[in-house]
Amino acid sequence: MKRxxxxxxxxxxxxxxxxxxxxxxxxxxxxxxxALRADSVSGYANKKDTLEVFKRDIESVDFVPxxxxxFGLSVSYTQSSQDKYQFLILEGISGDTYxxxxxxxxxFAVKADLALGGRFSYAxxxxxxxxxxxxxxxxxxxxxxxxxxxxxxxxxxxxMRNYFxxxxxxxxxxxxxxxxxxxxxxxxxxxxxxxxxxxxxxxxFSLNVGLTPGLCVFLSDxxxxxxxVGLLGFNYTDTRAVKDQIYVSTRNSKSANFRINxxxxxxxxxxxx
Numbered sequence: 356m357k358r359x360x361x362x363x364x365x366x367x368x369x370x371x372x373x374x375x376x377x378x379x380x381x382x383x384x385x386x387x388x389x390a391l392r393a394d395s396v397s398g399y400a401n402k403k404d405t406l407e408v409f410k411r412d413i414e415s416v417d418f419v420p421x422x423x424x425x426f427g428l429s430v431s432y433t434q435s436s437q438d439k440y441q442f443l444i445l446e447g448i449s450g451d452t453y454x455x456x457x458x459x460x461x462x463f464a465v466k467a468d469l470a471l472g473g474r475f476s477y478a479x480x481x482x483x484x485x486x487x488x489x490x491x492x493x494x495x496x497x498x499x500x501x502x503x504x505x506x507x508x509x510x511x512x513x514x515m516r517n518y519f520x521x522x523x524x525x526x527x528x529x530x531x532x533x534x535x536x537x538x539x540x541x542x543x544x545x546x547x548x549x550x551x552x553x554x555x556x557x558x559x560f561s562l563n564v565g566l567t568p569g570l571c572v573f574l575s576d577x578x579x580x581x582x583x584v585g586l587l588g589f590n591y592t593d594t595r596a597v598k599d600q601i602y603v604s605t606r607n608s609k610s611a612n613f614r615i616n617x618x619x620x621x622x623x624x625x626x627x628x
Contacts, residue, residue: 415519415520415522415523416520416523416524416525417467417468417520418468418518418519418520418525418528418571419464419467419468419470419518419627420464420467421464421465421466421467422463422464423463423464423470423627423628424461424462424463424464424627424628425460425461425462425463425464425470425472425625425626425627425628426459426460426461426625426626426628427459427460427461427462427474427581427623427624427625427626428457428458428459428460428623428624429456429457429458429460429621429622429623430456430457430458431454431455431456431621432453432454432455432456433452433453433454434451434452434453434454435451435452435453436450436451436452437449437450437451444489444490444491445487445488445489445490446487446488446489446490447486447487447488448484448486448487449484449485449486449487450482450483450484450485450486450487450502451481451482451483452480452481452482452483453480453481454478454479454480454481455478455479455480456476456477456478456479457476457477458474458475458476458477458623459474459475460472460473460474460514460623460625461473461474462514462516468517468518468519469515469516469517469518470514470515470516470518471514471515471516472513472514472516473511473512473513473514474510474511474512474514474534474536475509475510475511475512476508476509476510476511476512476538477507477508477509477510478506478507478508478510478540479505479506479507479508480504480505480506481504481505481506482502482503482504482505483502483503484499484500484501484502485500485501486498486500487499487500487502499546500546500547500548501545501546501547501548502544502545502546503543503544503545503546504542504543504544504545505542505543506540506541506542506543507540507541507542508538508539508540508559509538509539509540510536510537510538510561511536511537511538512534512535512536512537512563513534513535513536514532514533514534515532515533515534516530516531516532516533517530517531518530518571525573526572526573527570527571527572527573528570528571529568529569529570529571530568530569530570530571530581530583531566531567531568531569532565532566532567532568532569532583533565533566533567534563534564534565534567535563535564536561536562536563536564536565537560537561537562537563538560538561539558539559539560539561540558540559541556541557541558541559542556542557542559543555543556543557544556544557553598553599554598554599555596555597555598555599556596556597556600557594557595557596557597558594558595559592559593559594559595560592560593560594561590561591561592561593562590562591562592563588563589563590563591564588564589565585565587565588565589566586566587566588567583567584567585567586568583568584568586569581569582569583569584570582570583571625573627576627577626577627577628578624578625578626578627579624579625579626579627580622580623580624580625581622581623581624581625582620582621582622582623583620583621584620584621586613587612587613588611588612589609589610589611590608590609590610590611591607591608591609592607592608593605593606593607594606594607
């Protein structure tokens, strides 16, 4: 009897030792797991902090200071004369043409490298053709004479410009110009003489939203040379025409483009005061 009691006590002692060992192992697992999670969270936070402090280190300086007035002027003029000129299917062209456009601009830098302002433009063109023939083949041809076309157009635009320098240079820089332009004009077209005289009178309205990047080069502290090219634009034009003071017609056109137009490259002189 005494031996059996001793055996039971030994078995109970073994069970108690195993139970305490299991609890200790569970506690150590919990501590290890918590430590691993804490290390993971700390590593993620450190990685996030490393990404947030990344900088591209683009060097730039204030190219146009706040409070500066900007005055600009762009002028273009073309003229040509033809005497029995031939081009493709056009033969015997005799006449004169010219076109003229002037565009003054005024802007004010409301903050460094940001300017707001406006531009006014006037364009005039004249075409006189005393004689011309359209020859399609040996048996098909058309001729017209005494063609006269005169047009005037006026435009007003609201402008916003962003400047940024090339590195730390204060002589060379780029600008990006956003414009909202509205305008209108009139055109007179006549052909023939005497009883064969016929004419058309037109009035038009136009709306344009454009994006124009450009390059600015300072020649001195107060003067600069600019070159820009039309890149992105939306255009709307509405025209009303009256022919021979009897027949009335209308037409409108819409267009949008995102391309570099080499024919829209313009040069101008700008003064920064």
